Amino acid sequence: MTTRGMKGSATEISRRNLLVAGAVAGAAGLPRIAEAQRGGGGRIVFANGSAYDTMDPHATFDVGRVAYRLNCYDGLMRWVDNPPKLEPWLAESYTTSEDGKTYTFKLRQGVTFHDGAPLTAEDVVYSMERILAVKKGAYPLFAPLVAPGSTKALDRHTVQFNLTTPSAIFAATTHDIYVVNSALLKRNERDGDWGQAFIGRNDAGSGSYIIRRFDPARGFLAQRFDNHFLGPAGVAEIDFRYVAEVNSRVLGLIRGDFQGTDPYMPQDQITRLQGDSNLNVMEAESTRLFYSCIHNQRAPMNDVNFRKALCYSFDYDGWINNILGGSVVRNTGVVPNPMWGAPKDLAGYTYDIDKAKWHLARVQAPMREIVVAGMIGYEQSIQAASLLQNGLTRAGIQSRLLNEPWPVVSNKMRDPEQMYDLLFLWRSTYYADPHNWAGEILHTERHRGGNASYYSNPEVDRLLEEALATPDQAKRAPLYEQVARISSEDAAAIFIHNTKWYGPFRKNVSGVRFCPIGDGQEMRWLSIA
Numbered sequence: 085m086t087t088r089g090m091k092g093s094a095t096e097i098s099r100r101n102l103l104v105a106g107a108v109a110g111a112a113g114l115p116r117i118a119e120a121q122r123g124g125g126g127r128i129v130f131a132n133g134s135a136y137d138t139m140d141p142h143a144t145f146d147v148g149r150v151a152y153r154l155n156c157y158d159g160l161m162r163w164v165d166n167p168p169k170l171e172p173w174l175a176e177s178y179t180t181s182e183d184g185k186t187y188t189f190k191l192r193q194g195v196t197f198h199d200g201a202p203l204t205a206e207d208v209v210y211s212m213e214r215i216l217a218v219k220k221g222a223y224p225l226f227a228p229l230v231a232p233g234s235t236k237a238l239d240r241h242t243v244q245f246n247l248t249t250p251s252a253i254f255a256a257t258t259h260d261i262y263v264v265n266s267a268l269l270k271r272n273e274r275d276g277d278w279g280q281a282f283i284g285r286n287d288a289g290s291g292s293y294i295i296r297r298f299d300p301a302r303g304f305l306a307q308r309f310d311n312h313f314l315g316p317a318g319v320a321e322i323d324f325r326y327v328a329e330v331n332s333r334v335l336g337l338i339r340g341d342f343q344g345t346d347p348y349m350p351q352d353q354i355t356r357l358q359g360d361s362n363l364n365v366m367e368a369e370s371t372r373l374f375y376s377c378i379h380n381q382r383a384p385m386n387d388v389n390f391r392k393a394l395c396y397s398f399d400y401d402g403w404i405n406n407i408l409g410g411s412v413v414r415n416t417g418v419v420p421n422p423m424w425g426a427p428k429d430l431a432g433y434t435y436d437i438d439k440a441k442w443h444l445a446r447v448q449a450p451m452r453e454i455v456v457a458g459m460i461g462y463e464q465s466i467q468a469a470s471l472l473q474n475g476l477t478r479a480g481i482q483s484r485l486l487n488e489p490w491p492v493v494s495n496k497m498r499d500p501e502q503m504y505d506l507l508f509l510w511r512s513t514y515y516a517d518p519h520n521w522a523g524e525i526l527h528t529e530r531h532r533g534g535n536a537s538y539y540s541n542p543e544v545d546r547l548l549e550e551a552l553a554t555p556d557q558a559k560r561a562p563l564y565e566q567v568a569r570i571s572s573e574d575a576a577a578i579f580i581h582n583t584k585w586y587g588p589f590r591k592n593v594s595g596v597r598f599c600p601i602g603d604g605q606e607m608r609w610l611s612i613a
Contacts, residue, residue: 126612127321128593130605131333131345133461134490135326137300138284141262142214145221147512148490151324151605152304157262157289160189160208161255163601166368168516170256174203174263174290174313184250184555189258191241195313197265198287198294205237210266212245214278222260224533225514225524229254250553252560256515259601264288292317292608302326318595318611328461328489337363337588343612344589347603348372348510350463351409357588365588368598371420372583373511373521374412374464376456376472377537379503380576384449391575393447394506395433396440397475398468398578407467412581417568418522420582424557425518425564432572432579440479453482457504460489465508468580472506497536507536510583513600518564523548526571539576 134148141157144150162173175189195203212235215223234246247254265288269279272286279288287295292314293306303325310316325342327333330349336342338360358365376398384390404412416432419425456473458466466487476483486504488496493509496502511521511534524534527548531538544567551563572579587604589596592613598604 124318124611125320127323128319128343128607128610128612129323129325129341130607131325131327131336131342132303133326133328133330133333133346133348135300135328135461136298136303136324137491139286139295139298139304140220140280140283141264141289142211142218142222143220143280143284144494145223145225145260145514146490146494147510147603147605150602151322151607152295152306153262154291154602154606155293155322155608156287156291156295156306157264158195158291159261159263160191160258163256163259163516164597164599164606166370166598166600168513168599168601170259170516173259174208175258178255180255184252184553185247187245187247187254187258188238189243189245191243192313193241195290196311197268197290198309199265199268200311201265201267203263203265203290204240205243206240207263207266208243208261209235209237210269211261211263214264214269215261218278218280222257224530225257225260228529249549250555252552252555253515253517253519256517260514263290265290293322300326312608314608317608319607322607330461330463337590340590342590343593344587346461347585347587348462348464348583349586350467351407351411354411354586354588355409362591363588364591364593365586366596366598366604368585368587369422370583370585370600370603371423371513371516372585372600372603373415373418373420374468374580374583375418375509375511375525376468376578376580377497377504377507377509378575378577379500379505379538380540381500381538382505384447384451385454385505387447387449388575389443389446390449392433393440393443393479393481394472394476395575395578396436396443397479397481398433398472398580399435399475400433400580401435403468403471404581407471408464408581411586412583415579415582416572417579418525418571418577419518419564419568420521422582423516423518423521425522425561425568427565427568430568430572433575435475437475437478440475444479444481451481453484454505455486456483457493457507458485458487459493459509460487462490462509468508469506472508472578498532500531500538503536503538506578509536512603515601518560519548519552522564522567522571523552526567526576537577539571539574541570541574541576544570 141153160175178189229247236244272279272282297305305323333345417430456469458469528540547563551560595610597609
């Protein structure tokens with residue numbers, strides 16, 4: 085067995101090679117809770133560009149709605165800070181078998197849910213089974229690895245995951261096994277629904293905050309949980325509100341109606357906020373990949389020449405330098421530039437209408453009008469769709485723009501019949517490993533999940549599976565580099581840029597700890613003057 089606990093020399097840690105690079109294996113202790121003031125008062129109002137349509141932590145798996153998951157629920161491990169580090173959370177240590185298929189976690193004792201019930205290994209088992217049963221949220225992440233009934237509670241504070249295949253990333257993904265109060269949900273089940281109707285509007289967590297009010301048209305309000313195992317958070321209440329229009333979020337922040345807001349907005353709005361003496365606009369390098377899905381299984385996009393014509397029709401330089409003012413960095417492939425496994429010599433595509441027309445002339449399928457989608461509340465997505473349409477028109481491709489809110493987009497992505505021809509969106513960081521992008525965006529098994537392009541290439545699948553079964557990062561990196569090159573040649577998607585995080589907060593807010601996993605929306609560290 086390989087042990088990952090809260091102690092260990094540098095030599096011991098270097099041997100813990102099944103955990104993702106950049107993370108402290110098993111973590112080196114509790115997160116630095118002393119850095120924030122605990123038990124203060126006040127309320128933080130945060131304006132979000134994406135609607136909250138549910139409070140079920142197993143129903144969503146996106147950054148747009150991550151706030152209720154991060155703040156109201158706990159996982160076995162948690163990613164914190166930037167560069168991301170994997171810290172112990174509900175688990176205090178874990179071990180892995182030599183074959184990489186068995187992970188055994190020791191839970192902290194004395195952890196309670198918001199209703200006072202003790203959190204035990206049985207709740208972890210129930211939460212894993214529930215994810216697999218409801219087939220939503222992080223289900224595509226765990227379904228290939230964890231068979232129903234295979235997770236065991238060895239005792240009240242020990243849980244064992246028995247994987248179907250070795251996985252070099254499993255510990256890194258346990259952040260997304262949000263643990264729910266199994267007794268509470270079982271009491272509120274209706275017709276075998278795993279408590280979905282109940283938890284969609286009610287609280288069943290152990291996190292730093294307790295859900296007190298939820299309105300899909302407005303957002304959610306949560307109150308501090310003073311008995312959290314890390315101690316009480318620094319702010320008494322958090323109020324996350326759905327505000328679709330960027331200008332409304334910006335004006336509200338300037339007026340003081342909001343203390344923070346979604347950081348991904350047009351560059352002119354960021355510049356406007358930076359010029360306000362009452363605001364702090366924090367800047368950090370992120371690994372949030374901006375790209376456009378291309379529906380690879382629908383004509384004419386199932387012809388590689390048509391997909392290449394699409395890739396040559398986007399004005400990358402105009403987008404990065406003119407529209408975004410040089411605030412982002414060109415990213416030519418599926419893995420973000422700062423992450424290991426990203427090939428440094430991948431040229432990618434340029435804006436070249438002549439090349440687009442050359443490939444278009446070789447397309448066999450009949451031409452038709454294609455639908456290019458953006459997301460309401462995410463202005464950059466809409467702007468990019470419009471910019472591509474300009475290029476498509478020059479190349480001779482007819483297109484129609486369609487902008488819809490994220491909950492609608494999210495549902496359509498999971499249905500190949502409803503999925504748009506093209507969709508501009510971001511792939512956020514859910515765990516700090518190249519597989520977070522290459523595996524989730526490209527593997528055939530991620531159809532109806534992260535692979536909204538419905539891309540499929542047997543060689544790419546083989547390389548990704550080999551990378552997952554390989555514990556050594558030095559051997560994994562070239563596999564992801566190959567995947568990036570193949571998917572670029574296949575024009576699997578339009579890969580555009582790697583994003584910087586510009587987090588705007590009022591100056592009376594302190595303690596913000598940005599992490600790419602969660603985009604700085606974990607409120608427990610904050611205090612307000």
